[in-house]
Amino acid sequence: GENVEQHPSTLSVQEGDSAVIKCTYSDSASNYFPWYKQELGKRPQLIIDIRSNVGEKKDQRIAVTLNKTAKHFSLHITETQPEDSAVYFCAANDYKLSFGAGTTVTVRA
Amino acid sequence: NAGVTQTPKFQVLKTGQSMTLQCAQDMNHEYMSWYRQDPGMGLRLIHYSVGAGITDQGEVPNGYNVSRSTTEDFPLRLLSAAPSQTSVYFCASSPGTGKREKLFFGSGTQLSVL
Numbered sequence: 001g002e003n004v005e006q007h008p009s010t011l012s013v014q015e016g017d018s019a020v021i022k023c024t025y026s027d028s029a030s031n032y033f034p035w036y037k038q039e040l041g042k043r044p045q046l047i048i049d050i051r052s053n054v055g056e057k058k059d060q061r062i063a064v065t066l067n068k069t070a071k072h073f074s075l076h077i078t079e080t081q082p083e084d085s086a087v088y089f090c091a092a093n094d095y096k097l098s099f100g101a102g103t104t105v106t107v108r109a
Numbered sequence: 110n111a112g113v114t115q116t117p118k119f120q121v122l123k124t125g126q127s128m129t130l131q132c133a134q135d136m137n138h139e140y141m142s143w144y145r146q147d148p149g150m151g152l153r154l155i156h157y158s159v160g161a162g163i164t165d166q167g168e169v170p171n172g173y174n175v176s177r178s179t180t181e182d183f184p185l186r187l188l189s190a191a192p193s194q195t196s197v198y199f200c201a202s203s204p205g206t207g208k209r210e211k212l213f214f215g216s217g218t219q220l221s222v223l
Contacts, residue, residue, distance in 0.1 A: 009149070032210055043199065044152070044213040068159075089151055096167055097209035099151040 001080045002027040004032035004092050004099030006050060014108050019077040021089035021103045026071065037087045038102075047088075048075070080107045110135050115200050115215035122190040122222045130185040130218050132200030140203045140211070141183040145169065145196040146217075152199065157209075158183055190222045 003026040023065045025033075034049035035040045050057045051071065052062045057064050061080075066073040077084055090100040116131045130204040134141065138203060142157035154167030157178040176187040183202075187194060197219050 004151075011221055034210070034212075036212075039188075040215075043216050045214070046211055049210070057202045092207055096157070097212070098168075099153070101151045 002030055002092050002094040002098040004090060004098045004100040006090050008103060009101065010030055010104045012106045012108060013080050015080060015082065017080055018073075019080055019084070019105055019107075021088055022072060023074070023076045023092075023100050023103075024070075024072040025090070025092040025096050025098075028068075028071065030033070030092040031093050033064070034065060034091050034093075034097075035062075035075050036089045036091065036099075037086045038089065043068070044089060077105075080105075081102070082107050083109060112136065113200055113202055113213050115198075115218055117206035117218060118181045118216065120218060120220050122187075122220065124149065124190060124192060124222060126190050126218075127221060128190065130187075130198055130200075130220075132185065133181050134201065134213070135181065135204045136156050136204070136213065137180060138202035138204050139180065140209065141177065141204060142167070142201050142209070142212075143173070143175065143183070143185045144199045144201060146199060147196050155185065155198075165173075187220075192222045195222045196220060 006023045031052040036044040037047045038044040061078045063076045087102045089102050113134045139160045143155040144152040152221045158174040200215040
């Protein structure tokens with residue numbers, strides 16, 4: 001089955017700086033890669049997703065890039081704000097949508 | 110729409126007890142699933158269903174049963190609770206039958222087994 005690895009496990013950034021989270025996957029057949037954000041004590045919520053036929057996708061301050069050859073994809077958050085503090089999960093879709101272990105992002109004021 | 114509704118929010122069980130976690134969605138989604146969330150391990154799939162009357166095992170199914178008698182409801186049953194089942198449980202649904210995309214999560218159930 002699919003194996004998704006996510007790095008780093010924790011990330012602390014100064015407000016206004018950028019944050020980058022990287023994930024690798026093992027199954028070359030995976031074709032859908034979402035990112036979920038989970039604020040403390042809340043449910044995970046989809047923030048952006050990308051399909052394997054697209055190399056990059058942006059939505060305001062967040063973007064996702066995909067390198068199919070290397071089997072890795074990344075989440076980029078620019079101009080970070082305190083409300084970006086949360087746990088972020090990447091995932092890759094084989095038959096069951098496998099999740100990474102999560103990255104705890106802390107934005108320092 | 111209420112979205113995905115889970116009950117209860119918190120539960121404490123003793124080892125060996127059984128219980129059912131309830132999940133209901135009002136979005137007419139065909140796909141429903143149960144995940145458990147443990148520190149440092151992300152979200153792991155327990156069971157899933159692609160429609161009423163159809164269920165299948167996920168990554169960590171042992172100790173759990175599910176059924177899907179209606180499109181709306183997807184309860185998760187713990188047959189004989191064990192301390193290893195202490196976790197946060199999330200129900201999730203998505204509009205695609207064969208696709209696990211754009212999951213909508215419930216608010217979660219925090220379960221402690223003593």
